[in-house]
Every structure is written in C-alpha cells, then in structure tokens.
Amino acid sequence: MELKLEVVLSSSIKRKKPWPRFCWLGKEKESVFLLDDKRISEINMVSGRTKKRTPKLHPLLNSVVTMASSHSGMWLCGLLMSGELFLWNRDKDLLKTAAAVPEVVHLITDTQGNAARLSLQVSGDGMHVLLVAVTGQVFLWECKDVRDLTGLRDGKVKGQWAHITPLEESILPSKQDKEASQHTVFIKTEAMGDACLSAFVFTSGKKLIITCLKIQWEECHVKVDPVGYSIKWATKTYPMSRLTPPCQPVKSRGSLVPAFSPDGRLLAIVLNQRQPKATQVLFVSTQNFVSISSGLGGCGSKKMEIPSKYIRSYWVGSVSWSPGGLFLACVLKRGSLLMVSRLGGLLTLTSCGCNVDFGPAHFLPLHPLVTYRPPVSSGKVEASLSSSSLSIRDILRQRYSVTWHPRLFYLIVSDGYMATVMRVLDRLSPALLLKTLLKDTNKDLEKASRILDKSQIHLRQWLESVSCLNLDSSLDVKRGPKNTDSVVSADGSTLPLFLQDQGTLGGTKELLEKVQTFFEDDSDIDGAPAGSHLEDGGRLEFASMFDTLHALDTQADTGLVTSPNYETDFVEKKRKSPLLNRELGKIQSKLLTAWAFGMSLGSAVENRTRLLKHTLYCVVRFAALLHLIPTPSSAVHTGKKNTSVSARLLHLLKAIISFLPWDGTHSDGPRCLGLVVELSKRLIHLLLNPLPESHQIDHCQLSSHRLSTVLLILQEVSHSLDHTYSLQQRTVWSSAEKESQPPRLWALDEHHVPLLQDKNEEKSSFIHQPQPVPQRPSSRLLGAWQWVYTITQQYMEELKSFKGCDGWEEEQEQLSVIMSQIQTALQATGERLEEGPALLSYPGEHLFLCGSYQKSADTWRSQICEESNKSCDRSVFKETQLCLALLYSLLSQYRLREAQELGDHMAYLILHRSGHLKIHMAGITADSLPCPWLPVDLHSEAACAVVQTLGRFMASYFTNQPLYILPPHHVAILPPLHLPHAPSVGRLVPLSQEEVSRAVRRQQLSEVWTVDYAQDLLLIGGLLPETVWLAYHLGDWKTAASLSLAYTNYRTDYFDFTRLRRRELHLPTVLEPESIFQVELECLLGNKSDSQEFRVKDGDKSFAGL
Known part of the structure; x- marks a missing residue:
C-alpha cells in the first residue's frame, strides 16, 4: 500500500550540539520543543532558530536528571537531582513542584552517570508520574488534590510516592543486559479504563523476555484497595528462533526498541539484528500476549555481508506511533524513514515538496548518515572499543528521531541537526x-x-x-479525503500553530534586535561543545543511500506467534x-x-x-x-x-x-x-x-x-x-478483620475483559461464572454438532459393510471414541440424540402469552369440559391445571365476579360431596350451580385447589398483604399465608391492591367479597391454620382462639397433622391457644407487647380499609 507524504518544511537547527528528541507542548499555545535529558529549547520550525531559554525552567536545568512530556503535550515533567519533581504547563506557564522521598534520592544516586537507565513518564492530566529504572525499580507519584495542579499560581503540589515492587516470579533485566529497554504509556479509554502500562524488554539466552506492569486506577464508586489502584505483573518469553524470520540475541545498546500504541493494546518491539534481513518488528498484544512479527525487508540492505562498522547504521534508532495507532514510523540510523502498518508490513512511501522528492520506495533517505573516521594512528587506540561505546563517546554524532503529532497526521524526522516536517496527504482510514x-x-x-x-x-x-x-x-477500494487535520488561526491560515511563522524573526530591524536575546545560536559555547575534541586528521564519510530504497522480497513478510502452544503447532x-x-x-x-x-x-x-x-x-x-x-x-x-x-x-x-x-x-x-x-x-x-x-x-x-x-x-x-x-467477574483480596485470619477473595459486581492474561496462567483476579x-x-455451534453427528452415523453404517478388511477394527475403535465425544457434547446442550415424544399443545397458555385474554379464558373453559369426559390417569392433573389457569387468568384481569362465581361453584361441589348439603347428586343440575357451563363431575382435588387459592388471595387482600398470583401456566396453588414462602414457589406475578378495591366497587361485589366469605373458603378448603391466622391478623382474637383450640383438640384426639409433610397444616406456636390467651392477658394487665401493638395497629388498618 502506498502512503503519500508532503514535506511541509525542512530546516536546519541553529544549535551546535544535536538534539535527540522532539515534542509538542501545549494545546492553545502549541509549539515544538527540542528535548534532551538536561536541555530544553523551543524551536521555530520555519526558521530553525531556537529559543535560548525558557524562563521558568532555566534555573532547574543544571540539576535535572531526566525530562519527559505527556503524550497529549499538556505537561512537561522533570526529575531533579534532589529527588523533587517539577511539572510545567505550557499553555498556562505554570510550574508545580513535588517533594522528594529518600527512596527516590537513593535510586538517583545509584544511577548517577547513567541517566539513560532512568525514564520518566507523566499522565495526560498530570495527576500521575511513573519513574522507572530499566533494572526494574518502579516508583509512582500521585497528586492528592487536583486543585493544586489547576491553581493559577506556581507552587508546591501535595503528592504521594509509592514503591511498586515486582513479584518474585517476575523476570527483570540486570545491569549487565546492555540491550535492555523500557517504555511506559498512560492510557484512559473506555476499553482499557484509566491505566498505566510499562514494559521491560531484554534477552536471556536465546529468548526474548517481556515483563509488563499494569497499574489500573479504579472508578470513584469502586475502591478495591485503600490506595485506589491495582497492580499486575506478567512475564512472557518468546524463543527467538521461532520468530519470522528467526533472530539471534544481540547484547548491544539499542538493539531492542519498544513502543506502546496510543490505545495501549499493542506493544511494538523492534528487534535489530546483525543481519539486517532478520531485523523485524514484533507486535505483542497486551491482552493475551499473542504476537505477530513483521520483517523490515532487510532495512534496505542488498548485501549479504556488511562490515561490522556499518551494521549499526542499518538499525532502527527511533519509532513513533501515529494518532490512532494506524502506522508505526521508524527511522534508521542511516537516516532513512520507513513506515509499518499496524500489525502489517512495510508501506510504500512517496514524498514531495521542499525539493525532497522520493519514491515510491520503502525507505526515504531524508537525512544521510555522516561518519567521522579518525586517522589510522588514533584508530588503533580505539580499536578495542565496541561500536556502541564509540557512538556514546561521540557527542556530536547524529541523533536520529521520529515523532508523530499526538492528534494530527504530522511527523518530524530529524538527525539532531536538521528537521523535516511531513504530513500525510491522503487520510487513510482503517477500512481502506x-x-x-x-x-x-x-x-x-x-x-x-x-x-x-x-x-x-x-x-x-x-x-x-x-x-x-x-x-x-x-x-471497492476508495481513498479517503485529503487530510485536513489542522488548526485554523485567526487570520484564516490552515497551518497548525507550530508551523506558523509568528513574525518573531522577521519584520523591522528593531523587532529583530528585541528578540535576538531569545532566538540565537549557542553563543555561550566557545569553539567546540563541551566534551568534544578537535582532530587534526581523519575524514568524513557520507553513507550511500541508493541501496536503501526498496525492501527485500522475503518469502513471508509477517509471521504469527500464538503463545503458549506455538512450539507444538509450529x-x-x-x-x-x-x-x-x-x-x-x-x-x-x-x-x-x-x-x-x-x-x-x-x-x-x-x-x-x-x-x-x-x-x-x-x-x-x-x-x-x-x-x-x-x-x-x-x-x-x-x-x-x-x-x-x-x-x-x-x-x-x-x-x-x-x-x-x-x-x-x-x-x-x-x-x-x-x-x-x-x-x-x-x-x-x-x-x-x-x-x-x-x-x-x-x-x-x-x-x-x-x-x-x-x-x-x-x-x-x-x-x-x-x-x-463470557465476561469474567472481577475479584479482589479483602483485608482480614482479624490479624489471625487470612485475606478473603471477594467477587465484585463488575465484569470486564482482563489484560496481560496468558493461557497457562491461573487467573486469580478474575473468575468465570x-x-x-x-x-x-x-451453543451457536449446535447445528454443526448435529450435522457432524449425522455424518458420523452414516459413516458407521457404511463401515459395517467392510467388516473383515485390513484396519477395520482399528477404524471402528477410533470411530467409537469420536462418536462418544460427539454424543457427550450434544447431550450437554440438552439436545436429544433420538427423536422424543411429540410436544403437547397448550392453546390456552399460548393465547394468554400473546395477549388474547378473553380467547384464552374461553379455550380453558372448553378444555375443562372436554377433560371431564375423559377417564385417564392424567385427568385429575389436567383438570387442576386448567381450573387454576382459568382462575389466575380471571384474577390477572381483575374479573373478580367471574372468579368469585368459579369459587362458589367449586365450594358447592365440595360441600355437597362431603354431605353438608342435603341434595342428592341426581338432583343437581347445571342451572342450579353458579357456573352453569362447568360440569358437575369435576374431581374434588381440582375443586379444592380453586377454593384454597381464591381463599388465600382474598385473605391477602383483607390483611393488606402484597397480592400475588402465579402465572396462568403454573400448575400450583398459592403458597400458605401463615408461613414464609418456600424457595420452590417460583415466579410470582404481583397485582394492585387499589385495582382490586376498584373492581369490587365497579362490579358491585361488596356483599359477597367479605372477610366472612374468605374465612368460609379457607375452612371449606381445609386450611384451618390459615383461618386462625386471618382472624388473629384482623384483631378477632376470640375467633382465632376458638378455632385454634378446636384444631388443637382435633389433632390430639384424632390425627396429628405435624407428621405430614404438608406445611400448610402446621400451626405455628404464636397461633396456638396458649400464646393467644397469654398475649391478650398481658394486654389487659397493661403490659402490652410489641407484637400485640403491631397486631392491633395492623388490624385497625385492615378494618379501616373495609
């Protein structure tokens, strides 16, 4: 794929010492800054002139250990020799400082003289700073009060330092690992949350080792830890011989260059090799450590053997992710720019503008390498030094860097002496x-x-x-629109602020004289810069760039590493x-x-x-x-x-x-x-x-x-x-209430996707429900399982005809194992292996669920009549099911008159069959019953179920209890009133107390919808304990005591119902006669108990509602 770049400007930096880094600082007053560990200078990109000093930062530079800017460019953070931090906001020109702690001062002392081993990173809001030593020491600073940062005055910021200690099993680089490198990024996205990722990359033996640290800040309403964040370490090892192409460990500074993508989902690692054709980028997922390697086409080298003194010039010296993480820009130490797509290979580049016209090519030779070669005599003295050591000694060497703008598709490529600003002409979308x-x-x-x-x-x-x-x-491949990412200025210019010449270096002579003290060369340096030395001989060598235009055509540009089973699948x-x-x-x-x-x-x-x-x-x-x-x-x-x-x-x-x-x-x-x-x-x-x-x-x-x-x-x-x-549930270790107790693992009501998870790792902080x-x-694969099952059955039948052939028994045995596994998988889904009995049809329930309530009631009536004419084992169950479904349907629609008539009908049948009505069965006609359409030969169990359910519903209504019914398709009676609901009750459908009262008045049921009628239904249904409960709950303690005494005497003289498992026949202790009389006697004596007060108040409230 081709990427077209426009060279916006190319200018020479007016300084004698090279600058290794560029950064954008500010948003409202955005400008480009040159950055070194101890130097910072604002640069006018149009002219190349630099601002000699930044007033607020200049006094601090002599004691600076290292500096870094946030990815958003809002804050510049620095670490001082005293261990203090400073935070500078470019837009507001605010300087904030934070106090030091002894541990940080000790770390600075240990790494003194080797500042490159310390790195600093600040979050976009300035609230967090991470100080990392490449050997694994990590310190986190947090601002305690955001108002300290947002205040309009310079001053101290209250913060807190924390030492992040690695796990015992974490593998970290040692001081001898010169190739070790480290990168940190702060991210705040919906997918990743508010987090910080830090990676340590180095080699051990013939393996690449990546150790990652994740610091996750919790949301305000979820505090899993007193410090407000959680920490996770993870280490992953990759055999370098299994990468594509295979690699060898290189124990040299700069051989490994890591960089997190802006969204934090990928870690890109450039593996520089002594053989350029093996140099590659390894993209590693921060979620599950799956990685893709992408070759760099030999870094433009066409020669099989390269002299050792030129090997490092083919290495990638700096990398930077584009906004959105779509491209990874790299610059070789020969001065060539190359671009790699996300998880992909090299892009074909074309540049135009400012007479810098190259391409189409994979490598753009923007800033050719210039090497000083000393005379032979001095060369012998330095022959024992490695190329990396010689490079460090030469402070005037070119310092290559590439930097993308944090929001716009602009990038700066520099060798420390010159800077080229480029922008992407066509806005390439991920879809394209x-x-x-x-x-x-x-x-x-x-x-x-x-x-x-x-x-x-x-x-x-x-x-x-x-x-x-x-x-x-x-x-359909279409190019996106022209890239118009820019900031429109007041005068209508579409150039970004950092590219606009604000006239500080042009205009009248007086203006030039005014700003001469701010924009000038390094006039404070006489002769050569400090640390350099003059040579009387030697020569300058300019690297030939004609061989670094196109990539080698390798067999496979990208390769996959799927850990941890990669070696077995390779x-x-x-x-x-x-x-x-x-x-x-x-x-x-x-x-x-x-x-x-x-x-x-x-x-x-x-x-x-x-x-x-x-x-x-x-x-x-x-x-x-x-x-x-x-x-x-x-x-x-x-x-x-x-x-x-x-x-x-x-x-x-x-x-x-x-x-x-x-x-x-x-x-x-x-x-x-x-x-x-x-x-x-x-x-x-x-x-x-x-x-x-x-x-x-x-x-x-x-x-x-x-x-x-x-x-x-x-x-x-x-x-x-x-x-x-299947989202995993978050768990945390809670502190024990007592010191002798171990901490407990608690599950949070929070589900999300974890990071840094390896397949072989035991997920202790997340559990699967x-x-x-x-x-x-x-279960979406059920159709595939069924089809494979059918094919396997057919093959087993075909195999029977080959019985006796060579290998038949072995094939049959393997096939049996496969068939059993397929059957197990199907049965686990609840699927039947063979066709079962046909499903029964329930038209009444179907109509009710569809909202046709009147049709469903008519259907149940006709089914009741049909079922009464059958004589089978299921008749009793079916009649009960249909009668209860009809009753629940009528109650759910507040058709109380029809429900009351249905209850009357069933009560009449029960009383007549028990001999309490002196009318012979032959004398009963359909017209003499409340529901003429109902048959007179319904089973007694069905009639009793309706009477009990309606009685309990009315008792709940008169005692102001929540009104519930079961769904019309639920074959069960309402649960008992005087006992707690059992777990097996199932789903209850609530009804409105006000709607029932309104229906009683509207349907003129005041004479029949009474407490006495509810008590009669409970007594006819055999629910004497609940009748006692109803009377006592309504304040009629005399009736309750009488009924309770009668029930107790019957149990003593005839049959003890407590031996039965039917819960509704058990009389609670509070409803026994002794308890009732005791409570009433205490009430008369003036020692009214709390239970009595509650009963009286509730009883008054119940009667008031009548």
Whole structure:
C-alpha cells in the first residue's frame, strides 16, 4: 500500500550540539520543543532558530536528571537531582513542584552517570508520574488534590510516592543486559479504563523476555484497595528462533526498541539484528500476549555481508506511533524513514515538496548518515572499543528521531541537526487499509488458483462453491479525503500553530534586535561543545543511500506467534520451497494480518463485519487450495499428505481464534461470534464434503482421521467462544478483620475483559461464572454438532459393510471414541440424540402469552369440559391445571365476579360431596350451580385447589398483604399465608391492591367479597391454620382462639397433622391457644407487647380499609 507524504518544511537547527528528541507542548499555545535529558529549547520550525531559554525552567536545568512530556503535550515533567519533581504547563506557564522521598534520592544516586537507565513518564492530566529504572525499580507519584495542579499560581503540589515492587516470579533485566529497554504509556479509554502500562524488554539466552506492569486506577464508586489502584505483573518469553524470520540475541545498546500504541493494546518491539534481513518488528498484544512479527525487508540492505562498522547504521534508532495507532514510523540510523502498518508490513512511501522528492520506495533517505573516521594512528587506540561505546563517546554524532503529532497526521524526522516536517496527504482510514490488504490477498489467491487449475477449469466452480467467494468481484477500494487535520488561526491560515511563522524573526530591524536575546545560536559555547575534541586528521564519510530504497522480497513478510502452544503447532518451513508453497505462505500471512487488524481496531474499522466476513471467505478458499496441492506418489500410500493438510488447517484455525479475545474488549459495534461460527461450519463442510471427481483418491475419502480433525475444530472453537464472549467477574483480596485470619477473595459486581492474561496462567483476579451449556456462546455451534453427528452415523453404517478388511477394527475403535465425544457434547446442550415424544399443545397458555385474554379464558373453559369426559390417569392433573389457569387468568384481569362465581361453584361441589348439603347428586343440575357451563363431575382435588387459592388471595387482600398470583401456566396453588414462602414457589406475578378495591366497587361485589366469605373458603378448603391466622391478623382474637383450640383438640384426639409433610397444616406456636390467651392477658394487665401493638395497629388498618 502506498502512503503519500508532503514535506511541509525542512530546516536546519541553529544549535551546535544535536538534539535527540522532539515534542509538542501545549494545546492553545502549541509549539515544538527540542528535548534532551538536561536541555530544553523551543524551536521555530520555519526558521530553525531556537529559543535560548525558557524562563521558568532555566534555573532547574543544571540539576535535572531526566525530562519527559505527556503524550497529549499538556505537561512537561522533570526529575531533579534532589529527588523533587517539577511539572510545567505550557499553555498556562505554570510550574508545580513535588517533594522528594529518600527512596527516590537513593535510586538517583545509584544511577548517577547513567541517566539513560532512568525514564520518566507523566499522565495526560498530570495527576500521575511513573519513574522507572530499566533494572526494574518502579516508583509512582500521585497528586492528592487536583486543585493544586489547576491553581493559577506556581507552587508546591501535595503528592504521594509509592514503591511498586515486582513479584518474585517476575523476570527483570540486570545491569549487565546492555540491550535492555523500557517504555511506559498512560492510557484512559473506555476499553482499557484509566491505566498505566510499562514494559521491560531484554534477552536471556536465546529468548526474548517481556515483563509488563499494569497499574489500573479504579472508578470513584469502586475502591478495591485503600490506595485506589491495582497492580499486575506478567512475564512472557518468546524463543527467538521461532520468530519470522528467526533472530539471534544481540547484547548491544539499542538493539531492542519498544513502543506502546496510543490505545495501549499493542506493544511494538523492534528487534535489530546483525543481519539486517532478520531485523523485524514484533507486535505483542497486551491482552493475551499473542504476537505477530513483521520483517523490515532487510532495512534496505542488498548485501549479504556488511562490515561490522556499518551494521549499526542499518538499525532502527527511533519509532513513533501515529494518532490512532494506524502506522508505526521508524527511522534508521542511516537516516532513512520507513513506515509499518499496524500489525502489517512495510508501506510504500512517496514524498514531495521542499525539493525532497522520493519514491515510491520503502525507505526515504531524508537525512544521510555522516561518519567521522579518525586517522589510522588514533584508530588503533580505539580499536578495542565496541561500536556502541564509540557512538556514546561521540557527542556530536547524529541523533536520529521520529515523532508523530499526538492528534494530527504530522511527523518530524530529524538527525539532531536538521528537521523535516511531513504530513500525510491522503487520510487513510482503517477500512481502506484493510480493503487494500484484502485486495492483494485476492490477487494472490487467484494466482495460486491458476497454478493449480491450468487444465482443470471446473476446479474454479468447486472453489467458489465451498467458499462463497467470487474473486472477480473486487473490493471497492476508495481513498479517503485529503487530510485536513489542522488548526485554523485567526487570520484564516490552515497551518497548525507550530508551523506558523509568528513574525518573531522577521519584520523591522528593531523587532529583530528585541528578540535576538531569545532566538540565537549557542553563543555561550566557545569553539567546540563541551566534551568534544578537535582532530587534526581523519575524514568524513557520507553513507550511500541508493541501496536503501526498496525492501527485500522475503518469502513471508509477517509471521504469527500464538503463545503458549506455538512450539507444538509450529511447522518448520523448508529453505527451498516450491513456488506454490511460497505463494500459500504469503497468502496465509496476509490473511492472519487482515484478521488481526480487524480484531485489534474493532468498530474503528468502517464496515468491519463485511470486511472480516470477506477475510474468512478468503480463509476458506485458502483451506480449499491446501487440499488441491499435488501429492507425491509416496505420500499418497502413506497418508502423510492427509495428515499434513489437517495439521496446517488446525494450525491456521488456532491462529485465527487466538486473536478472537481481542474482540471482547470492544463495547460498541457487532461482535464476530457469528463470523467464527460460520467459518467453523464451512471448514467442517470442506473437510467432510468430497472433492471434484478428478481429485477423488484414497486419502480424500471420509475417515476417522478427518472426523477427528473436525472434532478438534469444534472443540477448539467452542472453548475460544466461551472464553471470549463470557465476561469474567472481577475479584479482589479483602483485608482480614482479624490479624489471625487470612485475606478473603471477594467477587465484585463488575465484569470486564482482563489484560496481560496468558493461557497457562491461573487467573486469580478474575473468575468465570459457570453457565449452563445451552446458554454459553458455544451453543451457536449446535447445528454443526448435529450435522457432524449425522455424518458420523452414516459413516458407521457404511463401515459395517467392510467388516473383515485390513484396519477395520482399528477404524471402528477410533470411530467409537469420536462418536462418544460427539454424543457427550450434544447431550450437554440438552439436545436429544433420538427423536422424543411429540410436544403437547397448550392453546390456552399460548393465547394468554400473546395477549388474547378473553380467547384464552374461553379455550380453558372448553378444555375443562372436554377433560371431564375423559377417564385417564392424567385427568385429575389436567383438570387442576386448567381450573387454576382459568382462575389466575380471571384474577390477572381483575374479573373478580367471574372468579368469585368459579369459587362458589367449586365450594358447592365440595360441600355437597362431603354431605353438608342435603341434595342428592341426581338432583343437581347445571342451572342450579353458579357456573352453569362447568360440569358437575369435576374431581374434588381440582375443586379444592380453586377454593384454597381464591381463599388465600382474598385473605391477602383483607390483611393488606402484597397480592400475588402465579402465572396462568403454573400448575400450583398459592403458597400458605401463615408461613414464609418456600424457595420452590417460583415466579410470582404481583397485582394492585387499589385495582382490586376498584373492581369490587365497579362490579358491585361488596356483599359477597367479605372477610366472612374468605374465612368460609379457607375452612371449606381445609386450611384451618390459615383461618386462625386471618382472624388473629384482623384483631378477632376470640375467633382465632376458638378455632385454634378446636384444631388443637382435633389433632390430639384424632390425627396429628405435624407428621405430614404438608406445611400448610402446621400451626405455628404464636397461633396456638396458649400464646393467644397469654398475649391478650398481658394486654389487659397493661403490659402490652410489641407484637400485640403491631397486631392491633395492623388490624385497625385492615378494618379501616373495609
């Protein structure tokens, strides 16, 4: 992909000593500053002149240890020899200072003379500062009161220092690790929260070691720790021989250059090598340590062997991420600029403007390296010194740096003496970058297809059928609008503030004389700068830049490392691979890059779902091509080709799903769960469907090996889906109440995606809530499991006809194991392996749920009549279910008259059958009952259920208890009133007390909807304990005592109901006669108890409501 850059200006810095860093400071008064550990100077980018001093900072510079600016450019932070901090706000010109602590002073003393081993970073709001030594000492400073920072006067800021100690198992660099490097970033985003990430990068043996520190500040309403933040350390090891291309450890300063992306999701590490063709960028995810390596095309070197004195000139000296983290700009120590896309490879660059016209090329030679070579005599003296040591001694050497603007697409490339300001002409969106990559992949797929089907045109139709991808329909790739990221000034200029010449160096002679004291050369330095020395001989060498324009065409520009199972999945590439394998290697690399790119940026990619769906279709096409690779005759008979294709497919799928956890960090936009499910189904169909007839050979037929591969695919994808899309619950260790007690692990009501998580790591700070299998995200694969189960059954039937053949028993045994695993997976989802009985139809419940309440009541009435004519074991259950459903439906609609008539009807049937009514059964007619439509031969259990439920509902109403009913499809009676609800009650539907009162008046039920009627229903239903409760709750203690005494005597003389498990027949102690009489006697004697007061008040309130 081509990136067009415009050179806005190129100027010479009017200073004698080189400057290693540039930074933008301020927002309202934004300008560019030159920065060194002990120097700072404002520069006018138009003229190159620098401001000699910054008044408020100048007194501090002599005692500065190191300085750094925030990523937003709002604050400049510095560390003094005394251990104090200073914070300078450019816009307000405020200088704040923070007190020192002895530990920080001790750290400064230990690293004195080696300031490069200390780094400082300040957050965008100035509230946090992190001081880090490359050997692992970390100190955090926090501002206690934000008003100290926002005050309009200079002064002290109250803060607190904290020593962040690493874990015992954390691996950190030592003083002997000269290559060790460190980078820190403060981030505050919705996905990552308010956090600080710091990485230590070094080598040990032949392994690259990355140790990361995450400091997470909690939200104001969640305090998991007294200090207000949590700390996490994590260490990851990468074998350097497994990277692509393979690397060797280089124990030299500057060999490792790390940089976090602005969003904190990626850590880019440049691995400089003694062989430039092995130099690469390793992109590491801060979420799960999955990494992608991207080669730098030999850093422009075309020679196989490079003299040792020139090796370091091909190293990357400085890197910087663009706003949004779309590009990573790098500058070589030869002075060439190169650009790498996020998680991708080199971009083709074109520059124009200011007579700096280059490209299209991968490397732009902006500031060629100039090297001083001493005479032979002095060279012998310094021969024993390494190139890095010589470089440090030469303080006049070029100091290469590249710096992106924090918000605009401008960047500064400099060698310390000259600065080139460039801007991106076309605003490249993430979607455009992904489209371009997919278009290149389409071309490569088409090229590989042509290699395979030179004389077999029908293969194209088969490829398109399995992948649903038509390569002839190219993606719509459109360039974005011109980049207009700029600040409009008062005079209408569209140049950013830092590029506007404010006239400080032009105009009249008087104005020049005024500002001469501010903008001038290093006039305070006589002759050569301090620390340098004059030479009488030697020569200057200018690096030839003609060989650093284009990158080498390597076999695979990018490679994947999926930790921690990478070594077992790694397939070593042959040195001399055929043309087809070479093309397939490039395609696989591009597909993984495209997928990872879309996963990383989330909804920032426009039309992300469509583009990622196209990516996965390309993956299926690639998998189909793997099946068509010509097989040597020896491999056909041994079956090695089948194993090789399956292994490559599994490795590819594991690589794809290793990026899937990145999708869980995006809170907005559609997720990729459905896309991965579809990919799994297509890969399974590809493995189990036959190839075209011309390719039907023995190794392509269905076998236990293919079914085993399919099973592994489903298991891997299921695990990945459940891990990614089931949010983990945050847990914290709480301090023990007593010193003797150990701290406890508490679960917070907070779910989010953790960072720095390794697969092999025990997640102690996060727990998974167990979900039923049908509710897990992997349940979306149920259709695939069922289809594979059907195919396996068919294959088992076909295999029976080959009984007795060679290998039949082994195949049958393997197939049995596979079938049992498939059956276990299906049964876990609640799916039946065979067809079960047909589901029963409940039209009344269906109508009620759909809102047709009148139709549902009519349906239940007709079903009750139909059920009474049947005589089967389920008749009693069905009649009870239908009668209760009708009652609950009437009550839910406040149709109290119909509900009361239904209760009257059932009470009449119970009384008549018990002999309390002197009318013979033959004398009962439908017209003589309250509900003429109901049959007279309903079962007594159904009638009793209706009477008990209506009685309890009315008792709850008269005692001002919350009114509930069960859903009309719930076959159960309302729970007892005088006992607590059991856990098995289920869902209760609340009703309104006011609506019931209004319905009683509107339906003229005042004469029948009474307390006496409720008591009668409870007595007819056999609920004597609840009748006692109702009377006592309404203040009628005499009736309650009488009923309680009668019930107690009956239990003593005839049958003790306490031996039964029916809870509603148990009489609580407070309702026994002795308790009632005791309470009333105490009331008469003037010792009124609290319970009696409550009962009287509640009783008065109940009667008042009548």
